[in-house]
Amino acid sequence: MTTHPPIDIEHLRRQHQLDWVASGRDLVVGDAATCPLPPDELMRLDARHPAVREVHDSGLTAEVFRVQAGGRDWAVKRARAACKVQGVDGQTSFLNEVQRRAEMAALPSLQRAGLSPTVYASLKQGLIVSPWIAGAPVSDWDETSLRQLFDTGLALLRAGFFEWDFCPGNVLRDARQVWLFDYGYLYRFDPRRHFNSAGTGLSAPQHHLAERIESRHVFGGLLRLELEHGADAALRAFRLEKSIALEAYQRLRSLLAADGATATVLQWLDGICAGWRAALAGSLSDLYLREAWRSHATDLADDLAGQTCTPTTLARADWLLDALRLHHAALAAQRVWPAAEAALDRPGLIALYEQRRRQAVAYQLPRTTHA
Numbered sequence: 001m002t003t004h005p006p007i008d009i010e011h012l013r014r015q016h017q018l019d020w021v022a023s024g025r026d027l028v029v030g031d032a033a034t035c036p037l038p039p040d041e042l043m044r045l046d047a048r049h050p051a052v053r054e055v056h057d058s059g060l061t062a063e064v065f066r067v068q069a070g071g072r073d074w075a076v077k078r079a080r081a082a083c084k085v086q087g088v089d090g091q092t093s094f095l096n097e098v099q100r101r102a103e104m105a106a107l108p109s110l111q112r113a114g115l116s117p118t119v120y121a122s123l124k125q126g127l128i129v130s131p132w133i134a135g136a137p138v139s140d141w142d143e144t145s146l147r148q149l150f151d152t153g154l155a156l157l158r159a160g161f162f163e164w165d166f167c168p169g170n171v172l173r174d175a176r177q178v179w180l181f182d183y184g185y186l187y188r189f190d191p192r193r194h195f196n197s198a199g200t201g202l203s204a205p206q207h208h209l210a211e212r213i214e215s216r217h218v219f220g221g222l223l224r225l226e227l228e229h230g231a232d233a234a235l236r237a238f239r240l241e242k243s244i245a246l247e248a249y250q251r252l253r254s255l256l257a258a259d260g261a262t263a264t265v266l267q268w269l270d271g272i273c274a275g276w277r278a279a280l281a282g283s284l285s286d287l288y289l290r291e292a293w294r295s296h297a298t299d300l301a302d303d304l305a306g307q308t309c310t311p312t313t314l315a316r317a318d319w320l321l322d323a324l325r326l327h328h329a330a331l332a333a334q335r336v337w338p339a340a341e342a343a344l345d346r347p348g349l350i351a352l353y354e355q356r357r358r359q360a361v362a363y364q365l366p367r368t369t370h371a
C-alpha cells in the first residue's frame with residue numbers, strides 16, 4: 001500500500017485563487033436583472049447618487065453602499081482596487097466572497113436566517129448585491145444572540161464552510177436575528193476529516209468555531225466588561241457563552257458522527273467538550289485566563305499580520321502585558337505559550353509583548369464611516 005503525504009488544502013486554495021485572479025476569469029452569481037439598479041450604475045455609485053443612503057468605507061476589502069430602490073434597502077459591496085489587508089488572503093478576499101456566495105446560493109441548507117443571501121454578484125464588475133441588514137454590531141452577547149450565532153456557525157461547518165473572521169465589523173444584529181454577511185475569509189474544508197481549513201486540515205487543532213467566535217469577538221467584549229464592571233461580571237458572561245458553546249459542540253459532535261466523521265475529528269471534539277465541561281463544573285477562572293490569553297494573543301497576531309490594528313488591538317495588548325505581570329505563574333502552569341515564547345522568562349515575555357504593542361500602534365488604521 002502506498003501512503004500519500006497529506007494535502008495542504010490551504011496552499012491549494014491559495015494557488016487556485018491566485019490562478020483565478022491571473023486568468024482574469026469572471027464569476028457571476030444571480031441575475032443582473034434582479035439588481036435594484038443596473039450593474040453599470042452600481043459600479044459608478046458615489047455618496048451623491050440619489051439612491052445612496054449610507055456609505056461604509058471603513059471596510060478593508062470594499063466600500064459598502066446602502067441603496068434604496070424599489071421600496072427596499074440593499075447593500076452594494078464594491079471591491080477596492082487594492083484591498084487594504086496585506087497578504088494573499090486579503091488580496092483574494094473579494095474573489096473568495098464571490099466564490100462562497102456562488103456555492104452557498106446552490107445549497108438549500110445555507111438559505112437560512114443569519115446568512116446574508118446573494119441578489120447578484122460579479123467578480124469582474126467588483127459588485128456584490130445583498131439585502132440590507134437593518135442592524136448594528138453586537139456589543140452585549142445575550143443568550144439568544146449567542147445561540148443564533150452558534151447555530152449559524154454549525155450550519156456552515158456541516159456544509160463544509162469554515163468562517164475565520166467573526167470580528168465585530170462582520171456581525172450584525174437586527175430586531176430578530178444575528179447575521180453574517182462578509183464571506184471574505186470563509187473557506188471550504190471537509191468537516192468529517194478536518195478540524196478547519198488551515199494547512200492540511202489537521203495542522204491547526206487549536207482553531208475551531210468557538211475559538212474563532214471568542215478570539216475575534218466575544219473576548220473583546222469580555223475585556224470591556226472586565227474594565228468597566230470587574231472580573232466577576234466578565235466571568236458570568238463567559239459562563240453563559242461557554243455553556244452555549246458546549247451545547248452547540250455536543251450537537252455538532254452527534255451530527256458529524258452521523259455524517260461519518262473520522263475518529264480523529266470526534267476525539268478532538270470530545271476532548272474540547274470534556275475540558276469545558278470540567279471547567280463549567282468549577283470556578284471557570286483557569287479556563288478564562290487560558291482562553292483570554294489565547295484570544296488576545298491570537299487576535300493581536302492576526303491584526304499585526306494583516307496590519308489592521310485598532311484601539312481594541314491595543315487594549316488586548318495591554319491585557320496581555322497585565323496578565324504577564326500579574327499571573328505569570330498561572331499562565332506558565334496552563335502552558336499557554338508556543339515553544340518559542342515558553343523558552344523566555346518573565347522579563348523576556350514582557351519585552352516581547354511590549355514590542356508587539358509598539359508595532360500595533362504603528363499599524364493602526366484610520367477608520368471612517370459616513371452616515
Ligand SMILES: Nc1ncnc2c1ncn2[C@@H]1O[C@H](COP(=O)(O)OP(=O)(O)OP(=O)(O)O)[C@@H](O)[C@H]1O
Nearest residue numbers: 056059060061062064075130131132133169181182
Ligand atoms: N448586507 C449588509 N447590511 C448592512 N450593512 C452591511 C451589509 N454589508 C456590509 N455592511 C456594512 O458595511 C461594513 C463593511 O462590510 P464588509 O465587512 O462586508 O466589508 P469588508 O471591506 O470586507 O470589511 P473587512 O475587510 O474590514 O472585513 C460592515 O461592517 C457593515 O457595517
Ligand SMILES: [Mg+2]
Nearest residue numbers: 059169170182
Ligand atoms: Mg468585513
